[in-house]
Amino acid sequence: xxxxxxxxxxxxxxxxxxxxxxxxxxxxxxxxxxxxxxxxxxxxxxxxxxxxxxxxxxxxxxxxxxxxxxxxxxxxxxxxxxxxxxxxxxxxxxxxxxxxxxxxxxxxxxxxxxxxxxxxxxxxxxxxxxxxxxxxxxxxxxxxxxxxxxxxxxxxxxxxxxxxxxxxxxxxxxxxxxxxxxxxxxxxxxxxxxxxxxxxxxxxxxxxxxxxxxxxxxxxxxxxxxxxxxxxxxxxxxxxxxxxxxxxxxxxxxxxxxxxxxxxxxxxxxxxxxxxxxxxxxxxxxxxxxxxxxxxxxxxxxxxxxxxxxxxxxxxxxxxxxxxxxxxxxxxxxxxxxxxxxxxxxxxxxxxxxxxxxxxxxxxxxxxxxxxxxxxxxxxxxxxxxxxxxxxxxxxxxxxxxxxxxxxxxxxxxxxxxxxxxxxxxxxxxxxxxxxxxxxxxxxxxxxxxxxxxxxxxxxxxxxxxxxxxxxxxxxxxxxxxxxxxxxxxx
Numbered sequence: 001x002x003x004x005x006x007x008x009x010x011x012x013x014x015x016x017x018x019x020x021x022x023x024x025x026x027x028x029x030x031x032x033x034x035x036x037x038x039x040x041x042x043x044x045x046x047x048x049x050x051x052x053x054x055x056x057x058x059x060x061x062x063x064x065x066x067x068x069x070x071x072x073x074x075x076x077x078x079x080x081x082x083x084x085x086x087x088x089x090x091x092x093x094x095x096x097x098x099x100x101x102x103x104x105x106x107x108x109x110x111x112x113x114x115x116x117x118x119x120x121x122x123x124x125x126x127x128x129x130x131x132x133x134x135x136x137x138x139x140x141x142x143x144x145x146x147x148x149x150x151x152x153x154x155x156x157x158x159x160x161x162x163x164x165x166x167x168x169x170x171x172x173x174x175x176x177x178x179x180x181x182x183x184x185x186x187x188x189x190x191x192x193x194x195x196x197x198x199x200x201x202x203x204x205x206x207x208x209x210x211x212x213x214x215x216x217x218x219x220x221x222x223x224x225x226x227x228x229x230x231x232x233x234x235x236x237x238x239x240x241x242x243x244x245x246x247x248x249x250x251x252x253x254x255x256x257x258x259x260x261x262x263x264x265x266x267x268x269x270x271x272x273x274x275x276x277x278x279x280x281x282x283x284x285x286x287x288x289x290x291x292x293x294x295x296x297x298x299x300x301x302x303x304x305x306x307x308x309x310x311x312x313x314x315x316x317x318x319x320x321x322x323x324x325x326x327x328x329x330x331x332x333x334x335x336x337x338x339x340x341x342x343x344x345x346x347x348x349x350x351x352x353x354x355x356x357x358x359x360x361x362x363x364x365x366x367x368x369x370x371x372x373x374x375x376x377x378x379x380x381x382x383x384x385x386x387x388x389x390x391x392x393x394x395x396x397x398x399x400x401x402x403x404x405x406x407x408x409x410x411x412x413x414x415x416x417x418x419x420x421x422x423x424x425x426x427x428x429x430x431x432x433x434x435x436x437x438x439x440x441x442x443x444x445x446x447x448x449x450x451x452x453x454x455x456x457x458x459x460x461x462x463x464x465x466x467x468x469x470x471x472x473x474x475x476x477x478x479x480x481x482x483x484x485x486x487x488x489x490x491x
Contacts, residue, residue: 001027001029002050003030003052004032004033004043006054007034007054008034008056013032017032019109023113025116028116035060039065040060044072048073051077051078062082077123079099079102080100081102082102133155152240164209166207166246167196167233168233169203169231170205170230171231172202178195178203180226188213218233229263230257231264231265232251232253233265255316256313258356259309261357273312279314295394295395302326310358320353324352326365327368382425383420389410399460406433442475445483446482452479
């Protein structure tokens, strides 16, 4: 057992060292430090099972050193020494998970012997020495702190410094299956396998090999044995300092599975790119389409975005956030969506994040974009003819003034189309067209500073008096009064 004694009073640290060395106990090795900074330097280079730490020291006090010790070497048992019977010191020491807190005035040789025995018992208890891999996994993934070489050396065996290793990230795996996976790993050329823990439904394994095995063959074998799991394997790395990179690499790779139907992803087959600028361009254009009710460009740009996403497979969280923002903006500008269409932005994001793959998210997005551009309750049960008519209206409403113009697009007789439209939607076709134009107008009145005459012209109604008459019939008030009632702050 390696013991470090830290005290600025030479007589104290020498007495503790002498006493410990005189005990009839095997494998006790002692070292000393004259203050906190001296101790920190030694802790960064050597591993100690136990550290006796004085509270009052120059340059770095005991509590500061204790905090550093728990970052660098969390397995080390810390024993706080104090000349002060001060509860505040004790409380702070306990906050930092010190093993013992003792007063120097009460510390005789027998008491010190009992402390050393207690430390030995604790260090030999498997439950007390179990490493909390989850804690360091979280720190690595969240980049909350730098994981020093010393910490990694204490956490992992020398296998990971001498041999090539890789990280496996596995999605949503049960505890029973984890045991089976471990058995599988033990039957392969993997020399050392460590389960790092689980973070947000992803379980991480770190695997060292004597020589670089064929990861592709290994992945196929793993997938064939466990056909229900989905996983990512990082590239090969060497050296303990590369462990955080390996873990993050496998996590990023796992993100690609969102766009594919494959069971696994292998690190050496992919190159990561920064697509933020491209995505921001798509995002801005689509939001602009929504705000100006340019439905044709809205569909076209979103379709282009979808194709680009499937081709380039950017980080999925970026895509989910963009989709959430698109739908949130749709809910603000939607002409005729019910108030409960989106409860709030938080619930919206939760729904979007619930989809297991991009294909399902894409279907969801397209459905709700169509609900936005179709001013009646959108139904997937509409016939192809009527769906095409509605789509044609949303793209060309500003140029449409008669049923014959619309009927031509589906090659149907005007009278027949009128009857068919009424049957499927419950709405007269002429009324539908006018309501759509007026719904667009209402949103322009609420969300833009355009002149009312310009709005009328934009939706394809040249006669301002006729526009005002129809608007009042639908909304019960003149356009100017409607604007004043729903006036919003323009950005």
